[in-house]
Amino acid sequence: MLMILGKPAPLLFGQLLLGIINGSFYAMLSLGLAIIFGLLNVINFAHGALFMVGAFVTWGLLHYLGIGYWPAMVLAPVMVGAFGLGLERTLIRFTYKLDILYGLLLTFGLALVLQGLFTNAYGSSGVSYSAPDLLSGTLNLGFMYLPVYRGFVVAAAIIICVAVWFVIEKTSLGALLRASTENPALVQAFGVNVPRVIALTFAAGVALAGLAGVLAAPLYSVNPGMGTDLINTVFAVVVIGGMGSIGGAILTGFGLGIIQGFTEVYYPAASSVVVFAVMAVVLLARPAGLFGRAA
Amino acid sequence: MDLSRRNLLGGAAAGVAAASLPGARARAASAKKLKIAVISDFSGPYRDIGGPTSVACVEQAIADFGAKQKGYDVEVIRGDHQENPGVGTALARRFYDQGADLVIDVPNSAIGIAIEGVAHDKNRAYINTNSASSEITGKFCNAQTVHWTYDTYMLSHSTGGAIVKSGGKKWFFITADYAFGHLLHEQTAAVVKQMGGQVLGNINYPFPTTTDFSSYLIQAQASGADVLGLANAGKDTVNSIKQAHQFGLNKKMHIAGLLIFLNDVHGMGLEVAQGLTLTESFYWNLNDRTRAFMKRVKPRTPNNYPSMGQAGSYSGTLHFLKAVEAMNNMKDVKNGAAVVAQMKKMPTDDDAYGKAYIREDGRFMCDAYLFRVKSPSESKEPWDYYELLATTPAKEAFMPMAAEGCPLVKA
Numbered sequence: 001m002l003m004i005l006g007k008p009a010p011l012l013f014g015q016l017l018l019g020i021i022n023g024s025f026y027a028m029l030s031l032g033l034a035i036i037f038g039l040l041n042v043i044n045f046a047h048g049a050l051f052m053v054g055a056f057v058t059w060g061l062l063h064y065l066g067i068g069y070w071p072a073m074v075l076a077p078v079m080v081g082a083f084g085l086g087l088e089r090t091l092i093r094f095t096y097k098l099d100i101l102y103g104l105l106l107t108f109g110l111a112l113v114l115q116g117l118f119t120n121a122y123g124s125s126g127v128s129y130s131a132p133d134l135l136s137g138t139l140n141l142g143f144m145y146l147p148v149y150r151g152f153v154v155a156a157a158i159i160i161c162v163a164v165w166f167v168i169e170k171t172s173l174g175a176l177l178r179a180s181t182e183n184p185a186l187v188q189a190f191g192v193n194v195p196r197v198i199a200l201t202f203a204a205g206v207a208l209a210g211l212a213g214v215l216a217a218p219l220y221s222v223n224p225g226m227g228t229d230l231i232n233t234v235f236a237v238v239v240i241g242g243m244g245s246i247g248g249a250i251l252t253g254f255g256l257g258i259i260q261g262f263t264e265v266y267y268p269a270a271s272s273v274v275v276f277a278v279m280a281v282v283l284l285a286r287p288a289g290l291f292g293r294a295a
Numbered sequence: 296m297d298l299s300r301r302n303l304l305g306g307a308a309a310g311v312a313a314a315s316l317p318g319a320r321a322r323a324a325s326a327k328k329l330k331i332a333v334i335s336d337f338s339g340p341y342r343d344i345g346g347p348t349s350v351a352c353v354e355q356a357i358a359d360f361g362a363k364q365k366g367y368d369v370e371v372i373r374g375d376h377q378e379n380p381g382v383g384t385a386l387a388r389r390f391y392d393q394g395a396d397l398v399i400d401v402p403n404s405a406i407g408i409a410i411e412g413v414a415h416d417k418n419r420a421y422i423n424t425n426s427a428s429s430e431i432t433g434k435f436c437n438a439q440t441v442h443w444t445y446d447t448y449m450l451s452h453s454t455g456g457a458i459v460k461s462g463g464k465k466w467f468f469i470t471a472d473y474a475f476g477h478l479l480h481e482q483t484a485a486v487v488k489q490m491g492g493q494v495l496g497n498i499n500y501p502f503p504t505t506t507d508f509s510s511y512l513i514q515a516q517a518s519g520a521d522v523l524g525l526a527n528a529g530k531d532t533v534n535s536i537k538q539a540h541q542f543g544l545n546k547k548m549h550i551a552g553l554l555i556f557l558n559d560v561h562g563m564g565l566e567v568a569q570g571l572t573l574t575e576s577f578y579w580n581l582n583d584r585t586r587a588f589m590k591r592v593k594p595r596t597p598n599n600y601p602s603m604g605q606a607g608s609y610s611g612t613l614h615f616l617k618a619v620e621a622m623n624n625m626k627d628v629k630n631g632a633a634v635v636a637q638m639k640k641m642p643t644d645d646d647a648y649g650k651a652y653i654r655e656d657g658r659f660m661c662d663a664y665l666f667r668v669k670s671p672s673e674s675k676e677p678w679d680y681y682e683l684l685a686t687t688p689a690k691e692a693f694m695p696m697a698a699e700g701c702p703l704v705k706a
Binding site: 008010011014015018021022116119123124125126127128130131138144145147149150219220221223225226229230232233261264265268269270271272273 | 341
């Protein structure tokens with residue numbers, strides 16, 4: 001058998017693939033965070049909690065209303081996005097003119113409240129949700145068995161990431177968004193309702209977290225703490241990619257997923273630290289992040 | 296002697312009152328105040344195996360004891376240790392200082408062991424019903440502490456031993472990288488080797504930040520082992536089993552969850568959990584007495600049935616109250632060592648655990664039950680999850696005292 005650095009090659013191919021799958025979640029979550037930070041300058045600590053809400057909404061749609069996975073893929077992000085819109089209008093918009101730390105504290109508090117409410121309602125051991133029949137089963141790739149659902153997650157994540165990147169960087173809608181944050185007064189003078197644009201942007205970023213939650217529901221235990229487990233890594237991804245850089249967040253998300261995957265083979269105990277080690281090195285070499293514009 | 300200013304003043308005042316008022320003694324006897332502190336996880340990953348359901352079980356024990364009728368005024372207070380040993384010990388210290396006569400429950404071995412030291416310093420009773428480490432009655436044992444319910448030795452011997460006996464000889468472990476995980480892995484690996492099995496590998500994964508176990512599962516699969524030993528707990532176990540199913544591991548390997556509670560099975564759903572073998576020392580649907588207990592406690596915790604730790608908090612509280620009653624001297628209740636000595640003197644008997652006893656080292660000696668998780672079609676009612684496979688008598692289920700190194704026990 002072909003060996004690479006003392007490990008069988010098929011095992012490493014498998015890890016590469018698993019790394020890309022985990023990277024899809026990092027990419028999708030950091031994408032939402034990067035949008036909210038890049039366009040609104042809000043460090044949204046509630047992102048992980050909203051991801052959790054997305055997973056619970058997916059479960060709730062099936063459990064209470066009998067609505068399955070495919071409709072949930074549309075409904076859950078819309079519902080979570082609408083919830084985000086409510087948050088933005090009632091709470092978060094008041095922090096725009098304040099120091100950035102206020103938004104961070106507010107969203108951090110919101111995350112704790114959301115997590116507490118769900119713990120109270122559903123307990124800590126969580127609820128279970130299965131992948132739709134169409135996507136259950138495994139594929140024999142020769143070097144490993146790939147669960148079909150995981151393959152689907154990667155495909156979905158790549159499509160979503162590219163679409164979002166395209167909308168923000170390459171379309172006139174994206175240009176309007178960026179202009180609204182660069183110089184709101186001027187854009188307002190052109191007759192654009194800037195507060196509405198900003199609120200919808202926040203909602204869109206949050207909806208992405210909800211969508212990631214839908215994708216995660218069949219993979220992981222749906223429990224109130226599931227967002228907290230991911231959010232620290234995702235923040236590191238955003239920092240490494242360059243705060244606010246959409247493309248950077250996506251590429252870094254996938255890249256770090258792969259690095260983490262290999263660490264899990266060679267030295268598992270370091271697999272949660274490796275992301276932060278990379279972050280330290282990147283910040284020393286490029287303080288604005290890999291893809292960030294120097295301030 | 297541990298005399299706080301408040302105790303001294305209170306004692307003096309009571310003395311004065313008793314001397315000056317005829318009949319005051321009888322009235323003082325009618326207000327026998329006790330305070331029980333439930334320190335548990337009320338907001339984090341172990342909430343469902345402790346938390347509000349443990350409080351419900353403690354309250355049930357007080358009701359079943361007939362505290363009111365017997366003239367006891369028992370107050371239950373609760374504290375959330377937030378899975379943090381610093382928070383847990385600070386709570387224990389504060390509760391004991393506020394007059395708590397007993398601290399009970401405490402999931403998480405690190406906190407469970409840390410509070411043992413506090414109970415010793417304050418000389419108050421402490422019943423741990425929800426931590427796993429066998430070292431609680433080993434090198435950390437003391438005269439104030441009783442360890443109820445289960446421990447790592449019992450789990451590894453019951454579940455591990457049964458699987459090796461049924462032909463699962465080649466093991467691969469996935470271990471939570473902290474004291475509890477290591478102990479559970481080491482003790483199970485020892486059982487496997489002792490019974491002629493092999494350990495092909497072990498992975499220590501970072502705790503508690505890991506949600507994706509696929510990489511470790513693939514490595515386990517590649518190792519050629521036929522048993523996957525999960526030395527972890529709570530949502531980690533749920534995640535590892537759920538993902539093992541996604542990769543089809545359950546078709547090629549036997550999955551041994553070394554610490555799984557009824558509440559975890561509920562969270563996973565039978566579709567995923569079916570066929571698992573696991574060990575608990577209590578199951579609500581085990582016999583007429585456990586069902587009777589369940590019927591009484593259910594109104595207090597309708598959505599979360601007690602598993603062994605919570606039932607242990609019931610059993611422990613009840614026995615504590617019986618010991619207090621037997622001592623018939625409220626002053627001695629403040630002497631933790633005396634209360635625990637009294638508890639050890641009396642055999643235990645309650646609906647949740649039946650007849651059992653407490654060993655010299657503080658180990659509660661109950662039988663260990665090996666269960667198989669039912670399939671969805673076998674389950675006839677809500678929370679009907681287990682089928683009993685085997686019973687290990689208490690004497691074989693727990694580590695012999697000679698091997699433990701408990702300083703209380705004279706060799």
